[in-house]
Amino acid sequence: MALNETTRQLCTAALEDLLRRCDDVTAAMIAVRDGRPFAEKIRGKIEPGKFAAMASSLAALGQSVMRDLGAGMLDHVLIESVEGKLVIANVPGSGGLLILSVLARREARLGLVLGHTKTCALSAGAAIS
Amino acid sequence: MTASHKLLFIGEPGAGKTTCIAAVSDIPPVVTDVDCTDELALRKPTTTVAFDYGELALGGEDRLLLYGLPGQARFKFMFDIVREGLLGVVVLVDGSTEFAVQGLRETLETYAGDVRELPLVIALNKQTAPSDVLLRQCRALLEQYGLVAPIVPVDARRRADIVRLFELLFILLDGEADIQAERGSPQWH
Numbered sequence: 001m002a003l004n005e006t007t008r009q010l011c012t013a014a015l016e017d018l019l020r021r022c023d024d025v026t027a028a029m030i031a032v033r034d035g036r037p038f039a040e041k042i043r044g045k046i047e048p049g050k051f052a053a054m055a056s057s058l059a060a061l062g063q064s065v066m067r068d069l070g071a072g073m074l075d076h077v078l079i080e081s082v083e084g085k086l087v088i089a090n091v092p093g094s095g096g097l098l099i100l101s102v103l104a105r106r107e108a109r110l111g112l113v114l115g116h117t118k119t120c121a122l123s124a125g126a127a128i129s
Numbered sequence: 130m131t132a133s134h135k136l137l138f139i140g141e142p143g144a145g146k147t148t149c150i151a152a153v154s155d156i157p158p159v160v161t162d163v164d165c166t167d168e169l170a171l172r173k174p175t176t177t178v179a180f181d182y183g184e185l186a187l188g189g190e191d192r193l194l195l196y197g198l199p200g201q202a203r204f205k206f207m208f209d210i211v212r213e214g215l216l217g218v219v220v221l222v223d224g225s226t227e228f229a230v231q232g233l234r235e236t237l238e239t240y241a242g243d244v245r246e247l248p249l250v251i252a253l254n255k256q257t258a259p260s261d262v263l264l265r266q267c268r269a270l271l272e273q274y275g276l277v278a279p280i281v282p283v284d285a286r287r288r289a290d291i292v293r294l295f296e297l298l299f300i301l302l303d304g305e306a307d308i309q310a311e312r313g314s315p316q317w318h
Contacts, residue, residue: 033163035178035203053203057179060161064179068159097166 003038003097003128010127011039011098018120019043024108025116026084029101030091030124031055038098046103055088055101062088076117078110085110087117093125100124131190135214136298138181139240140221141232142200143173145254145285147181149221150195153291154183176200180207185295193295202239217248217298222267224256224282230266241274248301249278250294254285 015028019041029040031052040048062077076089084106091098102117138146150158161179169176181197196211198204218240222233233251251267253259259282267280279297283290 032166033178034166034169034176035199035201036167049203050206053178053201054206056163057161057199057204057207060163060178064159064161096164 003032007128008039011124012041014120014123014127015039015041017123018102018116022104022108022112022116024105025102025113026105027051027101027103028120029055030098031101033059033097033099051101055099059088059090059099076114078114080106080110082106084108085113087113089117089121091121091125091128093129098124098128131192133192133194134187134216135194135196135211136295137208137211137215137218138195138197138221139208139218139244140200140236140252141223142169142176144200144221144223144232145252146197146200146221147177148254148285149219149252149283149291150181150183150197152286152288153185154195155186156184158183178204180211200236202235205239208240208243212243215247217250217302218244219294219298220244220249220251220278221285222251222253224253224259224263229253229256229263230270233267233270237270237274237276241276245276248298248305249276250297250301251278251280252283252285252294253280254283256282257284258282 011030018028019025026044027042027046029048029051030038032038033056035053035056037048037052058077063074066072066074076087079086085104085108087102089100090096091100100117100121102113104113138149140146159182162175162177164174165176177197177199183195185193185195187193198207220236222229264280271278283294
């Protein structure tokens with residue numbers, strides 16, 4: 001598995017596909033596990049560097065909590081606020097190297113957001129493996 | 130009555146923050162390390178991306194809550210998450226490399242504005258006998274950022290060394306309380 005310009009383009013294409021399929025998704029980012037952006041598609045004003053760092057912190061905390069509770073490996077983190085939903089998921093096949101973050105409007109159906117997130121993560125994983 | 134006191138460890142990646150907390154914590158520390166994916170991997174295999182957390186009993190019901198933040202500036206937002214109720218800050222510096230001063234500079238560049246009002250100790254790790262030159266450079270850097278803090282050599286793996294840092298912070302805290310009392314302001318608790 002290699003992170004290079006080709007895999008970045010393939011990941012970007014997976015993110016574009018996600019945004020095309022789900023209007024309520026306002027931002028989608030693939031970041032490396034230690035908090036740096038790799039590919040992103042963002043509608044509006046979100047600073048990619050900070051988004052990537054925050055996503056990696058949340059994923060690591062989620063993993064730490066689940067490990068501590070004896071609940072196994074992290075699959076995804078879900079946060080809901082008054083204004084929106086955020087899903088952070090591992091990219092399968094990346095060996096824990098990449099995480100996908102998807103931000104959606106509050107009106108978005110949770111099942112759809114989770115489904116689209118999984119599909120996008122699988123596409124990204126296939127692209128890099 | 131139970132009292133919890135919150136202390137923070139900051140410093141460049143690899144300075145010894147995770148090691149410090151592991152050395153003194155009474156509980157298995159909460160660790161949020163992941164494998165490095167950038168040039169830092171040449172120096173160390175993993176890096177903290179959220180925070181380290183440990184606890185130390187102070188006697189009675191009192192506890193020290195110990196937080197260690199990631200060393201990279203991109204994680205500065207974590208400071209806002211832990212800042213409330215902070216009693217003091219330890220800045221770890223890897224004193225064994227030629228980049229020690231550069232590491233301290235990067236930490237101060239990121240956090241000087243946030244730690245200015247807090248008791249502060251600079252801990253030179255991996256350096257049992259820091260040279261006069263290194264100490265002078267560190268003092269000059271602190272001055273440059275308008276900070277005053279003792280600089281002490283430590284071995285982050287030694288519990289006694291870390292406890293000494295805490296004692297120093299509490300001495301600074303007492304001094305601050307005296308000053309506040311003279312000014313008629315509320316004292317530290």
